[in-house]
Amino acid sequence: MAFTYFFRDMQTLDTIKEYALPYLKSRQHIKIWDAGCAMGPEPYSLAIILRENMGHMYFRNVKIIASDIDGSDLFEKIIVEGSYPRTDVQRIPEEILDKYFTPNSDKTSYTILPEIINSIKFIKHDLLTLVPVEKDVGLIVCKNVLLHFNQEERVKVIKMFYNALSEGGFFATEQTQKLPDEVKDLFEPVVSNAQVFRKIGWKSSSKIGAIKMKVFNLTENSEVYTSNVYLVTGSFNALSDVNTLIDVGRDEKIAEKIYTMPTGVGKKKIEQVILTHIHYDHSAMLVNIKKEFSPHVYAYSSTFENVDTVLKDGSTLKIGDRQFEVIHATVHSNDSICLYNEDEQVLFSGDTPLDIKTCEGTYDSQFVSVLENLASKKIKTIYLGHGKPILNNCKEILVRTLENVKLGLKK
Numbered sequence: 001m002a003f004t005y006f007f008r009d010m011q012t013l014d015t016i017k018e019y020a021l022p023y024l025k026s027r028q029h030i031k032i033w034d035a036g037c038a039m040g041p042e043p044y045s046l047a048i049i050l051r052e053n054m055g056h057m058y059f060r061n062v063k064i065i066a067s068d069i070d071g072s073d074l075f076e077k078i079i080v081e082g083s084y085p086r087t088d089v090q091r092i093p094e095e096i097l098d099k100y101f102t103p104n105s106d107k108t109s110y111t112i113l114p115e116i117i118n119s120i121k122f123i124k125h126d127l128l129t130l131v132p133v134e135k136d137v138g139l140i141v142c143k144n145v146l147l148h149f150n151q152e153e154r155v156k157v158i159k160m161f162y163n164a165l166s167e168g169g170f171f172a173t174e175q176t177q178k179l180p181d182e183v184k185d186l187f188e189p190v191v192s193n194a195q196v197f198r199k200i201g202w203k204s205s206s207k208i209g210a211i212k213m214k215v216f217n218l219t220e221n222s223e224v225y226t227s228n229v230y231l232v233t234g235s236f237n238a239l240s241d242v243n244t245l246i247d248v249g250r251d252e253k254i255a256e257k258i259y260t261m262p263t264g265v266g267k268k269k270i271e272q273v274i275l276t277h278i279h280y281d282h283s284a285m286l287v288n289i290k291k292e293f294s295p296h297v298y299a300y301s302s303t304f305e306n307v308d309t310v311l312k313d314g315s316t317l318k319i320g321d322r323q324f325e326v327i328h329a330t331v332h333s334n335d336s337i338c339l340y341n342e343d344e345q346v347l348f349s350g351d352t353p354l355d356i357k358t359c360e361g362t363y364d365s366q367f368v369s370v371l372e373n374l375a376s377k378k379i380k381t382i383y384l385g386h387g388k389p390i391l392n393n394c395k396e397i398l399v400r401t402l403e404n405v406k407l408g409l410k411k
Contacts, residue, residue, distance in 0.1 A: 004038045005041050006045050006091055012195065015172075015194040017053055021053055023169075023170065026237055026262035028061065031065070031137045032064045032141070033141070036144065040066060040120070051116060051119075065121055066121065068125070075122065080122060081111070082111055082117040083110070089110050127142075130160045135163075138170070139169060146177050172196045175195055188200050213320050215231070228385055229245060231244070232245075233264065238321065239267055241321045244273070245273045245289065247283070247350070248282070248289050252285070254288075258293070268295070270295045272298060274297075275307075276337055277332065277333045277336040277351065300328060314327075323343075325340045329370045330367065331366075340377060347374070347394075349382050351384075352385075355390070362409075364409070368402070368406055371398065371401060375398040
């Protein structure tokens with residue numbers, strides 16, 4: 001598709017800059033696919049926007065794959081050379097033109113700086129093969145192309161884009177091009193005034209559930225006995241989001257894993273630690289984590305070393321981009337807590353026993369009060385201190401547990 005020009009559709013570019021850029025900067029390899037690139041103004045505009053807003057250190061990790069069906073072989077030649085006539089660059093803001101373009105000796109054309117040219121690789125590609133040019137892509141841009149396909153083809157191509165995107169990756173399309181109904185459940189709109197979307201329904205061995213808030217179990221495949229250690233970040237890794245570890249476990253590889261996680265730019269990798277209780281399997285790595293990341297540490301215990309703030313029942317904490325309620329739950333230990341968020345209907349339960357299948361145990365009235373409180377809440381997901389999360393029938397499980405505990409009350 002040959003109709004395009006530099007910095008066309010600034011609304012989409014600005015949305016990418018504001019919302020996708022922090023996510024892209026958090027990735028070790030920044031892979032972008034511009035599908036239907038024509039003669040290159042679009043991928044080069046995107047490259048310049050990224051270079052201008054992320055700096056050299058991040059930009060050197062950027063790899064933009066520009067693809068088009070290009071039956072004439074003309075597009076590849078133009079993109080590789082990065083040279084454009086004066087008429088093609090006249091819309092570019094003067095300060096950008098002076099900074100990223102060099103006038104050629106013929107005085108009728110300009111060449112883009114090598115740093116920008118080297119970030120782009122052209123590939124001849126037919127989208128209707130439904131084979132992506134790359135996988136684990138952080139951003140896919142496809143403008144002025146999908147409208148040339150029929151409805152069935154559009155749906156298939158967008159599904160192919162979805163599968164090519166990395167976890168939480170972004171997809172941008174033409175302003176006039178609405179998503180077909182068949183794929184609307186695959187993406188969520190980033191803003192209301194631009195056709196920029198984020199992949200939802202992420203599938204990952206470390207990311208659990210289908211909630212907007214990001215939850216990673218860092219000890220899922222640990223080789224040592226340890227509690228689950230949950231890293232919770234905001235939906236978009238915004239500066240205001242609070243990167244949080246819920247428990248720190250006893251796996252010495254935790255710090256190494258944290259450094260590989262997308263936690264945003266311009267902020268601490270771990271800003272706070274919340275201990276659901278202080279038993280060794282949940283807290284052993286606290287000294288190491290505090291030394292490595294200097295987080296603020298919260299716990300219900302007032303005697304445990306390295307705790308900065310003692311929590312209170314009913315208090316609230318910001319975790320990621322959500323507010324959580326602290327619920328004191330004494331049955332496992334006197335300092336045990338649960339953390340509940342109403343928006344996402346999520347509960348982090350620590351080692352509080354919430355799936356009791358018989359009435360043979362002996363419990364006290366305080367635990368009944370805790371369970372009555374939890375059973376009254378809307379809960380879709382329970383993240384346990386050990387084992388896999390409860391993703392279904394949470395309400396029924398809590399009600400059954402409450403009934404069994406009542407039958408086992410201390411006399």
